[in-house]
Amino acid sequence: MIDSRLNLLIAVCEYGTVTAAAEALYRSPSGVSKQLKELAAELDVDLLERHGRRVRLTPAGQRLVTHARALNAQWETALSDTTAAARQLCGPVTLGGFPTAISSLLTPAVVRLRDRHRLLQPVIKETFSSETLTALESGAIDLGLFVAGESTSHVADSHVEVISLLDDPIDLLVSEDHRFATSDQVSLADAADEEWISGHAHQDAYIELLAATRAIGYAPRVAHYAQELTATTAMVAAGLGISAVPRIAMSVSHPKVVQIPLTGSQIPRRRILFALRRGSRDNPRIAAAITALRDAATDSQVQQREPVSQKRPEGS
Structure with missing residues (x-):
């Protein structure tokens, strides 16, 4: 050792x-x-x-x-x-990721791993993007999902292998009685006069939103600040503003809100990658985890292409 x-x-x-x-x-x-x-x-x-x-x-x-x-x-x-x-794939493998990745990617990946390899012991550990590198080096996780950005540029280091997983579009979230609620798509330009609910300036949802709106000539007028999805959804449902949410974050529908794809030349999106310790990719446990994770990402992208009407709550 x-x-x-x-x-x-x-x-x-x-x-x-x-x-x-x-x-x-x-x-x-x-x-x-x-x-x-x-x-x-x-x-x-x-x-x-x-x-x-x-x-x-x-x-x-x-x-x-x-x-x-x-x-x-x-x-x-x-x-x-x-x-x-080894004759059979067994033993622990720990997968780290940020909250929305856990619900939409890591959870279905671990379900696959448990079905395919009965003796494997997959473990999910919540790990924020900025913690990924240290968690890998310390052995706390074997594979970590993170959102690409300035705060995670250090993750792409020589002793860590980084692989692209998927691009996650940012959608609009509005209350069921909002003027946009019946639209199939909305442009950011059409939302210029809206009040927004967004994360703080250092959080990825706000950073992506600000970059996209600035590119078309305005900055979002933020009325309330929240990053956690439950809090954001509650405020949107109450009509306190609209919000921009990563598409995979809304894999489970919520009552009284409608998720609408954004359209136009500037559509904000997050790039989701995963990292692992260099030399570990050929480890059968980790290789199996990567396969399951990619399968979960493929399913997620297929679901993203469903008509918006299928994602709206009944009665919307």
């Missing part, structure tokens, strides 16, 4: 502080600090140095992180080769 202290050092490299690394790995800062000091003492080199309130890796620490990532990749290759020799 690879020395677990090396992954602690990698986390400190990623997060910049011992405290942040410890929180990401669900460890105590004092415990992480103690283990890194023990590692430095065993190697007889300084691995970290103070830089204001933060710490940074010394040249020796940076080299050790590079070697640690290479060792992790070799270990994943060894695990893949060993697992491939």
Whole structure:
């Protein structure tokens, strides 16, 4: 096994502080600090140095992180080769993802895995996009879904393999008595005078909406802020505004709201990718998970092409 202290050092490299690394790995800062000091003492080199309130890796620490990532990749290759020799596919595989991905992609993928491989033990773990890299490196997850964006650009690193899964269009969500509720499609230009319910400025739903509306000459007039789907849907149903929601988030219909595709030259969408540790793709457990995930994504895209009337609640 690879020395677990090396992954602690990698986390400190990623997060910049011992405290942040410890929180990401669900460890105590004092415990992480103690283990890194023990590692430095065993190697007889300084691995970290103070830089204001933060710490940074010394040249020796940076080299050790590079070697640690290479060792992790070799270990994943060894695990893949060993697992491939087993007669039956069995054991745990942990899939991480953000909330809407869990409901629309990971849940049906795990159902498939359990049906296809009875001895496999798939586990779903909620993991936000910004946490994907550390969760992979720490071993908390084996495969992680995330939304591409500036905050996740670091995920595409040399020691992590990143693969595109699907593009998720952003739809309009309105109350059942809204003027748009009977429309088959709506352009963002037609919604310029509406009041919006949206996430905060750093959240992907707002970022995608703002980019699309700016491209046609306006910024959305946000009346209320919410990212969580239940809260957003409740406010839309009450007529407090309209919202832009990822299509896969509305895989289960909600009463008193209508989901409408956007049309025009500027249609906001999210790019959903998944990441895994380099060297692990040939691991039969992970390969089976990737196949199930791609099948779930294909089904999701087929459902997205259904007529809008099929997605509206009865009576709308």
